[in-house]
Amino acid sequence: MxxxxxxxxxxxxxxxxxxGIAALPLAEAGLDVVGLEAGTWLTRRDFAPDEIxxxxxxxxxxxxxxxxxxxxxxxxxxxxxxxxxxxPMMNAVGGTMxxxxxxxxxxxxxxxxxxxxxTRRYGRSRIPAGSTVEDWPFGxxxxxxxxxxxxxxxxxxxxxxxxxxxxxxxxxxxxxxxxRDYPMPPLRGTGFTDLMAAAARGLGWRPFPGPAQINSRQxxxxxxxxxxxxxxxxxxxxxxKNSTHLTTIPRAMETKRFTVVTRAHVVGLDVDAGGRVxxxxxxxxGEEFVQPAKVVLLAGYVYENVRxxxxxxxxxxxxxxxxxxxxxxxxxxxxxxxxxxxxxxxFDLNTWYGLPAQGTxxxxxxxxxFDHGGLDFIGGGNLWVYSDRRPISAASMSxxxxxxxxxxxxxxxxxxxxxxxxxxxLQKTTLPYESNYLDLDPxxxxxxxxxxxRITADYQANERAIxxxxxxxxxxxxxxxxxxxxxxxxxxxxxxxxxxFGGTRxxxxxxxxxxxxxxxxxxxxxxxxxxxxxxxxSGARNPTLTIQALAWxxxxxxxxxxKGIAG
Amino acid sequence: MISRRDLxxxxxxxxxxxxxxxxxxxxxxxxxxxxxxxxHGQPAAGAxxxxxxxxxxxxxxxxxxxxxxxxxxxxxxxGPGAVEAGSITYIDRALAGALSDDREAxxxxxxxxxxxxxxxxxxxxxxxxxxxxxxxxxxxETGGATWAGAGFDGSSAAFFAMLKGHTWQGTFGDPxxxxxxxxxxxxxxxxxxxxxxxxxxxxxxxxxxTPVRRSAYDTDMFNKAxxxxxxxxxxxxxxx
Numbered sequence: 001m002x003x004x005x006x007x008x009x010x011x012x013x014x015x016x017x018x019x020g021i022a023a024l025p026l027a028e029a030g031l032d033v034v035g036l037e038a039g040t041w042l043t044r045r046d047f048a049p050d051e052i053x054x055x056x057x058x059x060x061x062x063x064x065x066x067x068x069x070x071x072x073x074x075x076x077x078x079x080x081x082x083x084x085x086x087x088p089m090m091n092a093v094g095g096t097m098x099x100x101x102x103x104x105x106x107x108x109x110x111x112x113x114x115x116x117x118x119t120r121r122y123g124r125s126r127i128p129a130g131s132t133v134e135d136w137p138f139g140x141x142x143x144x145x146x147x148x149x150x151x152x153x154x155x156x157x158x159x160x161x162x163x164x165x166x167x168x169x170x171x172x173x174x175x176x177x178x179x180r181d182y183p184m185p186p187l188r189g190t191g192f193t194d195l196m197a198a199a200a201r202g203l204g205w206r207p208f209p210g211p212a213q214i215n216s217r218q219x220x221x222x223x224x225x226x227x228x229x230x231x232x233x234x235x236x237x238x239x240x241k242n243s244t245h246l247t248t249i250p251r252a253m254e255t256k257r258f259t260v261v262t263r264a265h266v267v268g269l270d271v272d273a274g275g276r277v278x279x280x281x282x283x284x285x286g287e288e289f290v291q292p293a294k295v296v297l298l299a300g301y302v303y304e305n306v307r308x309x310x311x312x313x314x315x316x317x318x319x320x321x322x323x324x325x326x327x328x329x330x331x332x333x334x335x336x337x338x339x340x341x342x343x344x345x346x347f348d349l350n351t352w353y354g355l356p357a358q359g360t361x362x363x364x365x366x367x368x369x370f371d372h373g374g375l376d377f378i379g380g381g382n383l384w385v386y387s388d389r390r391p392i393s394a395a396s397m398s399x400x401x402x403x404x405x406x407x408x409x410x411x412x413x414x415x416x417x418x419x420x421x422x423x424x425x426l427q428k429t430t431l432p433y434e435s436n437y438l439d440l441d442p443x444x445x446x447x448x449x450x451x452x453x454r455i456t457a458d459y460q461a462n463e464r465a466i467x468x469x470x471x472x473x474x475x476x477x478x479x480x481x482x483x484x485x486x487x488x489x490x491x492x493x494x495x496x497x498x499x500x501f502g503g504t505r506x507x508x509x510x511x512x513x514x515x516x517x518x519x520x521x522x523x524x525x526x527x528x529x530x531x532x533x534x535x536x537x538s539g540a541r542n543p544t545l546t547i548q549a550l551a552w553x554x555x556x557x558x559x560x561x562x563k564g565i566a567g
Numbered sequence: 568m569i570s571r572r573d574l575x576x577x578x579x580x581x582x583x584x585x586x587x588x589x590x591x592x593x594x595x596x597x598x599x600x601x602x603x604x605x606x607h608g609q610p611a612a613g614a615x616x617x618x619x620x621x622x623x624x625x626x627x628x629x630x631x632x633x634x635x636x637x638x639x640x641x642x643x644x645x646g647p648g649a650v651e652a653g654s655i656t657y658i659d660r661a662l663a664g665a666l667s668d669d670r671e672a673x674x675x676x677x678x679x680x681x682x683x684x685x686x687x688x689x690x691x692x693x694x695x696x697x698x699x700x701x702x703x704x705x706x707x708e709t710g711g712a713t714w715a716g717a718g719f720d721g722s723s724a725a726f727f728a729m730l731k732g733h734t735w736q737g738t739f740g741d742p743x744x745x746x747x748x749x750x751x752x753x754x755x756x757x758x759x760x761x762x763x764x765x766x767x768x769x770x771x772x773x774x775x776x777t778p779v780r781r782s783a784y785d786t787d788m789f790n791k792a793x794x795x796x797x798x799x800x801x802x803x804x805x806x807x
Contacts, residue, residue: 045788045789045790046789046790047789048783048784048788048789048790049761049762049763049783050741050743050783050784050789051740051741052736052740052741052743052744053741056736056740057665188767188770190770190771191770191771191772191773191774192770192772195772226763226764226765227764227765227769227770228761228762228763228764228765229762229765230761237763237788237789238763347772348757348772348773349772350769350770350771350772350773350774351770352758352759352776353759353762353765353769353770354765354770387770391739391740391752391753391756391758392735392736392739392740394739394756394758395735395738395739395752395755395756396732396735405731406638406639406640406704406731407638407639407641407701408641408643408644408645410640411640411641411643411645411648411755412645414755414756415645415755415756415757418756418757418758419756419757
């Protein structure tokens, strides 16, 4: 028999990047808020610089509820379905922000207007066939104040390139205008990233240090980055990475109106006779609880948001909550993060230390920052090189055909070259397509017997054309910096990823979108959705800052319109 | 001018004496002694005893694994290899703990390699010349040994990839897990070691950082409890 708990004003499902933000403005507005989180609290003492544990054995993200619910994947309905052994995301207070790279980009203004800008500049026919991309219901200007708020309230370091229209060539001159600078200067350059920046300038490009939600100096009483080299898949041992478990969540708890419930494994959302969401059901150690709430904010990762809606079937919503229009799971896409480029240099790079967010970016070939008139694709990619290396991965490097992969000859090679390779991270525009979607897997269940999510998705011609174009540019850049060998990675498949988007897309048209421009369901007025699942375009950069700006905006909207939404 | 490699050698010797305080410490071995032995096809004996009693592997399995690993990262003119670094101890402990799911794959894979050695080369693996051992391992690596009736589970390449990955972990990973003894792996690739804070100077081109030779767990900064034990995915799952 489930235990029914006392009704709260707002129940937030998931306390990661999105839910962890929303808690603060709601609690500060005087609302009574509970956050249900599947994971637990972790502290700096849990984040040892240990490659075996963090990277090889994927702790902490492997010890999680999420690993019991890894989505299956097939590129097309007629292709075999496969399932990865671990989930790309983790459960904890702060979520995957605990170990993410913390690159904290704003989307480019073009990303909000892909359809209208492409049509205006090149003609409607340039929207790729089969794509379901739409303009966002608002432009960059609408989100700018919320980007600014997240940057200053949680702490983002970076070099502005466009403050109120004044361009600074040391920052990103392609970014949309911002009302003021970042609260902290960028993370420092290294010998290698400075070398790459100089090479880019030599090519006539405009390199700049990327933004990071990491302290470049003391901020809000927390330490600056120690650059120790274990940021990638490891949490921060000095609390310099500004996850919500260090920023907005503790502040929300200080109001005494926000309660964090850990180890709450949410299994479904209930609706009342009127078709409004009424409660969240969760399980802890096999015991079931019902948490009634006047408003529910679904703030899990893309896969879990979509899955919980599809699992929550009722008389009013026989195909899943907020899915009478059949849009839950549609317009799914994930960043084309594969297709990296690696280079071998004839000298040591000294990149044993640093972090993935400590690097040099080139945006000249991202979004619509260059003329696509003679090209066969729209969008582009962000070029990113950074300082990051650990010993096992270093010893596992490609030998670029210059040595075998083991034995004495390999040993002689690795002794000379372990610090001479670098791999660029190339994030590229990915569009939503009719043929790419999420639904429940008909065969695979989690240990509770509930179906896991199934991803049906594959890159299309536009993504593959971008990949070729961007890899060409990256190879050019590496060779200009002195590389003697260059290798290109494959774009890969669209299986589970850390950069997933869509499935509960935001838009004014309720025929093609699940949530409205404020993030509330078109069908269930007291249900809000936070996270990458509401985003309709990916841009060519990491989504977390946009997710947080949207979350703050939705929470603020709820607080200001409480009576109308809570009923 | 003193090169970084020379500095690393000096620091490595210093670390070897410090390592005597570690619970899994072994006596420092002159780097050229195992090299001489391996050159004659005799893997350095006693890797397992140096790391304590075997926890998962049988003595026969450990001996065969030692002979294989001695070919993957040999002790040679460039210094000690994976055996000297304690990779067998690493694998054995892992198979008794975090990687226990792989224990059966090792049993079957090692037995298959031994059968394949006898059927294709006419002698036990350990009695083959280094050249024959290498050519046999190439068969295993490329999947060529799969169909010889030796009993590989699926492709022999899969077992080779796993074994190689674990050997690299045991050679270049944190010594907390029983490998990378005397920081042999880190010295080989010139890794300046685990630091909890890194200066701007440490990140300049051509910088020479004094190597730090300690485990992440040699300080009191970090919880050790999360570093061992259960297979991935089985902890903190809130299922009935």
